[in-house]
Amino acid sequence: MKTSLLGAHVSIAGGFTNACLHAKNTGSNAVQIFTKNQLQWSASDLTPDEISSFKKCAVDENLTVAAHLSYLVNLGSTDESIKEKSILGFVNEINRCRLLGIKYLVFHPGSNKLLTEKETIDLIAVNLNGIINQTAGSKDVILVLETTAGQGSQIGHRLEHIAEIIELNGNNERLCVCIDICHIFAAGYDIRTLSEYDKFMNNFEDIIGFNKLKVMHLNDSLKPIGSKVDRHAPIGKGFIGLDAFRFIVNDARLKNILMIVETPGADKEHKIDLDILKGMIKKIRKD
Numbered sequence: 001m002k003t004s005l006l007g008a009h010v011s012i013a014g015g016f017t018n019a020c021l022h023a024k025n026t027g028s029n030a031v032q033i034f035t036k037n038q039l040q041w042s043a044s045d046l047t048p049d050e051i052s053s054f055k056k057c058a059v060d061e062n063l064t065v066a067a068h069l070s071y072l073v074n075l076g077s078t079d080e081s082i083k084e085k086s087i088l089g090f091v092n093e094i095n096r097c098r099l100l101g102i103k104y105l106v107f108h109p110g111s112n113k114l115l116t117e118k119e120t121i122d123l124i125a126v127n128l129n130g131i132i133n134q135t136a137g138s139k140d141v142i143l144v145l146e147t148t149a150g151q152g153s154q155i156g157h158r159l160e161h162i163a164e165i166i167e168l169n170g171n172n173e174r175l176c177v178c179i180d181i182c183h184i185f186a187a188g189y190d191i192r193t194l195s196e197y198d199k200f201m202n203n204f205e206d207i208i209g210f211n212k213l214k215v216m217h218l219n220d221s222l223k224p225i226g227s228k229v230d231r232h233a234p235i236g237k238g239f240i241g242l243d244a245f246r247f248i249v250n251d252a253r254l255k256n257i258l259m260i261v262e263t264p265g266a267d268k269e270h271k272i273d274l275d276i277l278k279g280m281i282k283k284i285r286k287d
């Protein structure tokens with residue numbers, strides 16, 4: 001078995017086509033980007049030239065592309081202004097992904113320190129339902145709920161949270177899941193031994209189901225298990241260690257999953273991380 005879709009989260013500074021260059025520099029067939037400054041609500045409209053040049057280079061390089069939604073968007077907010085901006089920002093981002101031919105849009109569920117977890121989950125599901133209905137013309141863009149470390153009042157640090165949001169949306173086919181390895185570890189799930197890893201993956205199958213898994217973020221963790229703090233480390237350089245990543249890249253259940261490193265640094269550091277991952281894929285002997 002071979003992990004087929006592997007790449008890094010890269011910068012589009014200097015233009016969208018630079019994402020394709022970064023992928024080339026790191027020998028990747030996949031890439032993840034922010035389609036706009038993730039720390040601002042607004043973005044200038046995409047130009048026809050930006051759209052066509054990016055689509056062309058992604059096809060030329062045979063890239064599978066994911067976008068990550070702005071961290072400002074919070075579907076769990078009860079602040080009217082933030083709620084309104086979040087829904088509009090999410091809808092706009094789906095449209096940008098459709099125009100750019102981006103297949104996956106990864107996002108964090110949301111948070112609300114004034115509500116219970118259950119109330120926040122219900123609110124997120126309602127807002128998501130509205131967004132799905134408003135973007136019926138963008139069915140090709142898959143909305144990918146990411147597991148979180150559980151910092152503050154973040155929803156998504158239990159697999160059950162993600163399952164419930166999907167369930168409340170009638171198991172909508174446009175809603176899928178991203179497992180971030182650093183986040184689940186910080187949230188308290190151990191995957192460092194084969195038995196713990198299998199336990200987690202079997203749990204995932206029972207609670208959510210592999211049919212919903214489309215993306216994985218392969219990041220080591222600078223903080224120990226259960227810390228609930230989201231700090232990414234280079235592969236093998238954090239508290240998770242190499243074994244978990246060896247299990248992942250050799251797991252037949254994950255064969256067609258888009259795998260993205262969101263580790264510190266740029267092309268040089270990402271290439272080191274990606275080469276470590278590729279180097280751990282077991283060669284199947286044919287004798």
Ligand SMILES: [Zn+2]
Nearest residue numbers: 146180217262
């Ligand atoms: Zn992530």
Ligand SMILES: [Zn+2]
Nearest residue numbers: 182183230232
């Ligand atoms: Zn993270």
